[in-house]
Amino acid sequence: VAKDLGLQLPELPDRGVRVVSEGRTQYFTLHGKTGHLVTAERIDREQLCRLVEQCVLRCELIVEGEM
Numbered sequence: 001v002a003k004d005l006g007l008q009l010p011e012l013p014d015r016g017v018r019v020v021s022e023g024r025t026q027y028f029t030l031h032g033k034t035g036h037l038v039t040a041e042r043i044d045r046e047q048l049c050r051l052v053e054q055c056v057l058r059c060e061l062i063v064e065g066e067m
Contacts, residue, residue: 001061002035009035016064021057028059 001017002009011017012035019028019037029040049055 001030001037005063007035009033016062018062019059020062021059027057 002012005017007015007017012030012032017030019026019030021027026040027043028037030036031038043057045055048057
């Protein structure tokens, strides 16, 4: 994520970069040392998408300040 945004790793916390998922559960987070998008907790597809063939989890990346 840091590389895709053209930011250095130390800039991520300073810029308020965060991942926001729909609903209460935050399934994704940014790894502080690598800047990679990672799962924040175990994702149970059967629980989330019981009868849906294609299971999609949407999230947004928030960056404060100008890019």
